[in-house]
Amino acid sequence: MITAASVWLGHAGGRSWSCDQCRDKKGLRALRGNCGGPFREDLPQSRRDDRGVFVPAYRIAPDCDETFSEYEFRSCPVAGVNQLAPLIGAYNRHRSGLYPLSHAYPSPSCALIDVMETLESNRNSATLRAQKRMIDESKS
Amino acid sequence: MALRFLTSSDMSIDIVVTCDDAVECTEEQRSQYLETGELGALDVVRDDATRFNIKALSPAEREQAEANAGALTRSELGRLLWSEAPNDTTERAKWHHDLDDDERVAMSEYQQYLNRVYVEMIRAALVSIDGEPADVDQLQMIRPEPARIQTISELVLHIQRISLLGIEGK
Numbered sequence: 064m065i066t067a068a069s070v071w072l073g074h075a076g077g078r079s080w081s082c083d084q085c086r087d088k089k090g091l092r093a094l095r096g097n098c099g100g101p102f103r104e105d106l107p108q109s110r111r112d113d114r115g116v117f118v119p120a121y122r123i124a125p126d127c128d129e130t131f132s133e134y135e136f137r138s139c140p141v142a143g144v145n146q147l148a149p150l151i152g153a154y155n156r157h158r159s160g161l162y163p164l165s166h167a168y169p170s171p172s173c174a175l176i177d178v179m180e181t182l183e184s185n186r187n188s189a190t191l192r193a194q195k196r197m198i199d200e201s202k203s
Numbered sequence: 204m205a206l207r208f209l210t211s212s213d214m215s216i217d218i219v220v221t222c223d224d225a226v227e228c229t230e231e232q233r234s235q236y237l238e239t240g241e242l243g244a245l246d247v248v249r250d251d252a253t254r255f256n257i258k259a260l261s262p263a264e265r266e267q268a269e270a271n272a273g274a275l276t277r278s279e280l281g282r283l284l285w286s287e288a289p290n291d292t293t294e295r296a297k298w299h300h301d302l303d304d305d306e307r308v309a310m311s312e313y314q315q316y317l318n319r320v321y322v323e324m325i326r327a328a329l330v331s332i333d334g335e336p337a338d339v340d341q342l343q344m345i346r347p348e349p350a351r352i353q354t355i356s357e358l359v360l361h362i363q364r365i366s367l368l369g370i371e372g373k
Contacts (some may be wrong), residue, residue: 150210172259173366174208 064120064134065143066178069151070185071124071131072144074193080123082139101138128188150175154182207239209365212261215330216240217254218361222353225252237360255337255358256330260366264327271326272319280306281313321359328362 072079101116102109108122112135120134121127144151157164168175209216218240219226221233227247228236235244242248260268284306289295302310326339342358345351 168210170211170213170261172209172212172214173262173265174259175210176262177367 064136065140065147066150066181067131067134067185068120068123068136068140069144069147070182070189071120071127072140074189075124075126078125080118080140082141085139085141102136126192128185128192130188131185147178150178151182154179207364208367209259212259212264212366215256215258216361216365217256218358219245219248219252219254220354220357221245222350222357223252225249237357238364240361240364254333256332256334257328257358257362257365258330260324260328260362265324265366268323268327269320271323273316274320277316278309278312281309281311281316284310285313285317321355324362325355325358328366329358 102118104111104116106116106118108118109116110119111117115137117135117137119132120136121132123136123140124131153164153167156162156167164171164179171179219242221228221236225248226245228245232244232246236242284302288310289298299307299310322339325342329337329339329342331337332341342351342355345354
């Protein structure tokens with residue numbers, strides 16, 4: 064879920080998640096920001112169910128695909144994405160042809176393969192979505 | 204969820220099980236430990252607690268474990284019924300009561316397959332116990348029986364956590 068968020072947060076650009084509770088805590092941004100803790104009840108986007116407070120994924124990244132939109136985030140997604148930064152960097156370098164993933168991870172675990180597959184499929188989905196939007200806009 | 208797994212199948216970690224007499228924790232602390240693997244989540248872990256060293260599974264190791272458990276001959280009907288079964292215990296019992304005999308057999312066979320997968324996963328992931336090379340067969344000798352079952356269950360949860368993203372993450 065966090066892996067997919069890393070793609071859709073970037074795709075949504077300026078419309079993506081901007082955590083009010085992180086902004087309230089001065090100094091968090093300077094520390095590579097974002098609390099990572101559970102959401103407060105009083106956030107404008109937050110909702111509650113029997114498992115606690117959550118924010119629907121479509122409020123995290125408004126311009127996302129259907130699969131991602133059904134996820135429920137229970138803590139700041141930016142903090143999670145920051146923790147995944149080394150893996151996302153390795154994926155980007157692999158995609159740009161700088162070096163193959165097997166150089167960075169000679170014995171990948173199932174989890175790493177899963178992360179890379181999720182990044183790949185969500186990137187493809189985001190690219191298709193952007194292309195479709197451009198075609199739609201050019202018609203209007 | 205973020206980075207609560209190992210990126211390489213060459214890496215390993217030490218864990219303890221909460222049914223160990225040298226480990227003290229509340230039910231909440233136990234859940235947190237199983238979710239994060241951080242020993243700090245537990246109330247007390249004495250020095251004489253048994254340490255299990257486990258490694259993350261690679262895709263090839265996971266496939267091999269599933270094949271050894273009988274993935275190619277498992278009951279597909281059982282798998283389907285398993286995924287459709289209600290989570291609530293009472294509802295699940297009523298749902299199971301209404302199944303036909305052959306459906307019950309299929310469910311049972313699939314449950315047996317899952318149990319075999321768990322054992323095969325431990326066989327592939329267990330490196331050592333208290334620093335000594337270990338095998339899953341040693342776990343089968345743990346007594347009393349509830350401690351053996353809980354040890355196997357907790358080891359599987361830790362292996363899944365470090366090897367795979369959770370269901371929520373997919």
